[in-house]
Amino acid sequence: MKLYLRMLGNSYQQNIAYKANVLMNLMGQILGLFIQISVWVALYGGSQGVNSNIGFVSIQEMIYYVILSTGISMIIGNQVIEQMDGKIKSGIIAMDLIKPMNFFVNILCETLGNNFFRITFQLTPLILIGFFIFDMTIPSFTNMMLFIISLINSFILNFIISFILGIIGFWYLSVWHFSRLLEDVVRLFGGIWIPLWFFPKSLVVVSSFLPFQYIYYVPINIYLEKLSLNKSFEMLTSQYIWILLLSGLTYVLWRKGINSLVIQGG
Amino acid sequence: MSLISVNNLTKQFQRPIRQEGFTGAVKDLFHRQYEYKTAVNDISFQINQGEIVGYLGPNGAGKSTTIKMMVGILVPTAGSVTVNELIPYKNRKIHAKNIGVVFGQRTQLWWDIPVTESLLLMKYMYKIPNDQYRKNIELFSDILDLHEFKNTAVRQLSLGQRMRADLCAALLHDPKILFLDEPTIGLDVVVKEKIREFIKEINKVRQTTVVLTTHDMDDVEKLCSRVIVIDHGQIMYDGNISHLKDKYGSDEIITIEPEHNHDLISLRDKLLSLNVMDTKIKDLKLQITYNKGDINSMQILSKIMSESSIIDFTIQPCEIDEVIRRMYTENSLKGKLKI
Ligand SMILES: Nc1ncnc2c1ncn2[C@@H]1O[C@H](COP(=O)(O)OP(=O)(O)OP(=O)(O)O)[C@@H](O)[C@H]1O
Numbered sequence: 001m002k003l004y005l006r007m008l009g010n011s012y013q014q015n016i017a018y019k020a021n022v023l024m025n026l027m028g029q030i031l032g033l034f035i036q037i038s039v040w041v042a043l044y045g046g047s048q049g050v051n052s053n054i055g056f057v058s059i060q061e062m063i064y065y066v067i068l069s070t071g072i073s074m075i076i077g078n079q080v081i082e083q084m085d086g087k088i089k090s091g092i093i094a095m096d097l098i099k100p101m102n103f104f105v106n107i108l109c110e111t112l113g114n115n116f117f118r119i120t121f122q123l124t125p126l127i128l129i130g131f132f133i134f135d136m137t138i139p140s141f142t143n144m145m146l147f148i149i150s151l152i153n154s155f156i157l158n159f160i161i162s163f164i165l166g167i168i169g170f171w172y173l174s175v176w177h178f179s180r181l182l183e184d185v186v187r188l189f190g191g192i193w194i195p196l197w198f199f200p201k202s203l204v205v206v207s208s209f210l211p212f213q214y215i216y217y218v219p220i221n222i223y224l225e226k227l228s229l230n231k232s233f234e235m236l237t238s239q240y241i242w243i244l245l246l247s248g249l250t251y252v253l254w255r256k257g258i259n260s261l262v263i264q265g266g
Numbered sequence: 267m268s269l270i271s272v273n274n275l276t277k278q279f280q281r282p283i284r285q286e287g288f289t290g291a292v293k294d295l296f297h298r299q300y301e302y303k304t305a306v307n308d309i310s311f312q313i314n315q316g317e318i319v320g321y322l323g324p325n326g327a328g329k330s331t332t333i334k335m336m337v338g339i340l341v342p343t344a345g346s347v348t349v350n351e352l353i354p355y356k357n358r359k360i361h362a363k364n365i366g367v368v369f370g371q372r373t374q375l376w377w378d379i380p381v382t383e384s385l386l387l388m389k390y391m392y393k394i395p396n397d398q399y400r401k402n403i404e405l406f407s408d409i410l411d412l413h414e415f416k417n418t419a420v421r422q423l424s425l426g427q428r429m430r431a432d433l434c435a436a437l438l439h440d441p442k443i444l445f446l447d448e449p450t451i452g453l454d455v456v457v458k459e460k461i462r463e464f465i466k467e468i469n470k471v472r473q474t475t476v477v478l479t480t481h482d483m484d485d486v487e488k489l490c491s492r493v494i495v496i497d498h499g500q501i502m503y504d505g506n507i508s509h510l511k512d513k514y515g516s517d518e519i520i521t522i523e524p525e526h527n528h529d530l531i532s533l534r535d536k537l538l539s540l541n542v543m544d545t546k547i548k549d550l551k552l553q554i555t556y557n558k559g560d561i562n563s564m565q566i567l568s569k570i571m572s573e574s575s576i577i578d579f580t581i582q583p584c585e586i587d588e589v590i591r592r593m594y595t596e597n598s599l600k601g602k603l604k605i
C-alpha cells in the first residue's frame with residue numbers, strides 16, 4: 001500500500017517537472033470550452049430551449065453539459081494507451097516486468113497521480129469559471145452523491161477500456177491509432193460533444209449496447225437531474241456490469257498477451 | 267540440483283515481411299507474411315550457486331534473448347529454463363524477488379525522481395526490512411560512490427552514474443542470482459573497475475551467482491570463473507578460461523621498434539627463415555605473431571638483435587579477446603563453407 005501511495009505521489013510530482021505542459025493543456029481546454037459554448041449558443045439561435053428525446057433542453061443546461069464534460073475529461077482522462085504503446089515499442093516494459101509488482105496496478109497508480117495533478121491544477125480553474133461566469137448550480141445532495149459514485153465508475157471503466165487497447169499492443173506493436181479511434185468512438189457514443197439527447201433513435205439504441213455512454217453521458221445526466229432515481233440506479237448497475245465484464249476480458253487478454261509479448265531491443 | 271538449469275532452450279522470432287509500396291502495404295494488411303529468425307537454438311547448460319559466468323558471443327548471437335528468458339520476460343519457443351526451481355515466466359513475481367537484473371542499455375529506476383527516492387520505492391516493492399535496507403544502502407553507496415549524485419533525478423545522471431545506481435537497486439533485496447546484460451557498456455576505465463570490484467565482492471561475501479554478458483574481455487578475465495560462448499544461437503564453448511586459451515590459442519605477438527626505419531623491411535625478410543606465423547609492419551613497428559609451441563620469444567628477439575639495434579619491444583600474451591575473436595571467425599568460416 002505504501003508502495004502504491006508513493007508511486008502515486010511520484011507521478012504527481014513528475015507532473016510538476018513539466019509545468020509548462022500542464023499550463024498549455026489548460027489553456028487549450030478552456031479555449032475549447034468557450035468555442036463549444038459559442039457553437040451551441042449559435043445553434044440555439046436565441047431560443048430558450050429545444051426539444052430532444054428526453055424532453056426540453058434549455059441553453060443553460062446545454063452550457064452546463066459542455067462544462068461538465070470538459071471537467072469530467074480532466075478527472076477521468078488517461079494516457080494509458082500512449083504509455084503502454086511507448087513501453088512496448090521501446091522495450092522499457094521489460095523494466096516493469098522484472099519487478100515483483102502488478103503491472104495493472106502500476107499503471108493505475110501513475111494514472112491516478114496524473115489525474116490528481118490535473119484535478120488540482122486544471123479542474124480548479126474550470127470550476128471557478130463554471131460557477132462565476134456561467135452561474136452553475138450544484139444538484140441535490142442525493143444526486144451529488146450519485147454523481148460522484150458514477151464518476152468513479154466512469155474513471156474505472158475508461159481506464160479498463162484503455163488498458164485493454166494497450167494490451168493489444170502485445171500482439172500488434174503499434175496501438176496509438178487505436179487510441180485515436182477510441183477517442184473518437186467515446187466522443188461520439190459517449191456524448192462528449194453532442195449529448196445523446198439529440199441522437200436519432202437508431203444511434204441511441206446502438207449506444208445502449210456499448211459501454212461508452214456510461215463514461216460521460218451518465219454522470220452528466222445525473223448531475224443535471226435528468227434521470228429519475230430509479231433510472232439512476234439502473235445506470236449505476238449497468239456501469240458495474242460493464243466494469244465486471246471488461247475486467248474479466250482484461251484478465252484473459254493479459255494472460256494471453258504476456259506470453260506472446262516480445263520484448264524489443266537488446 | 268543446479269541453481270540455473272537450461273535445457274534445449276530455443277527461441278524463434280517472427281518478423282513480418284513488409285512488402286514495398288502502397289499495394290504492398292494493402293496486401294500486408296490482409297495477408298501478412300512472416301520470416302522466422304532462430305535467435306537461440308537448442309542450448310543447454312547448468313549453473314551452480316556462487317559461480318560467475320560470462321555469457322559471450324558476437325553481436326546478434328542470442329545473448330540478450332537467453333537472458334530475457336532466464337529473467338522471465340520472454341517465453342521460450344521450445345525447451346525449458348528453471349531458475350531456483352521455478353519456471354521464470356510462469357512465476358514472474360516470485361521469481362523477480364529471487365533475482366537482480368541490470369540491462370546496461372536501460373534503467374529500472376524512475377526517470378524523473380531522485381536516486382534515493384527510486385531506491386526507497388525498491389524497498390517497498392521488494393518488502394526489504396529496514397535494517398537490511400539501511401545496511402545495504404550504506405555498503406553499496408560506499409563501494410559504488412553514490413553519495414555525490416544520490417539526490418539527482420535519474421534522467422540527469424551520466425551513463426556511469428546511472429549504471430552504478432542501477433546496480434545498487436538490483437542488489438538491495440539480496441537476490442540469489444544477478445543477471446547483468448552488458449553492465450559495463452560505454453563506461454570509463456575507472457568506473458568499470460569499480461563495478462567489477464563490486465560484483466566480485468558481492469559474489470564472495472554473499473555467494474551471489476552472477477551471469478553476465480559483455481563485449482569487454484577485461485570483464486571476463488577479471489571476473490569470470492567460467493565462460494559460455496555462443497554464436498548463431500548455439501553454444502560454441504562452455505568451460506573455464508585457461509582451458510579455452512589452450513584449446514583455441516597459444517599465440518603471442520611481439521612488437522618491435524627498430525632504431526632505424528629502413529631496417530624494418532630487411533628485418534621482416536630475415537624473420538621469414540624462422541618458424542613464425544605472421545609478420546606485419548604497422549606504424550613503423552614490426553609485429554610478429556608466433557605460436558608458443560613452435561618458437562619462444564627469446565629465440566625471436568636474439569635473432570633480431572643480432573641483425574639490428576632496437577629501441578623498444580613489447581610482448582603481448584595471448585588475450586582472451588583474441589581467442590574469442592578467433593573462435594568467432596573460425597565459426598563463421600565454417601558456416602560459409604557449409605553453404
Ligand atoms: N524482438 C525481436 N524480433 C525479431 N528478432 C529479434 C528480436 N530481438 C532479437 N532478435 C534477433 O535475434 C538475434 C539475437 O539477438 P540478441 O539481442 O539476443 O543478440 P545479442 O547476443 O544480445 O547481441 P548483442 O551483443 O548485439 O547485444 C538477432 O539476430 C536479432 O536480430
Ligand SMILES: [Mg+2]
Binds near residue numbers: 329330331447
Ligand atoms: Mg544484447
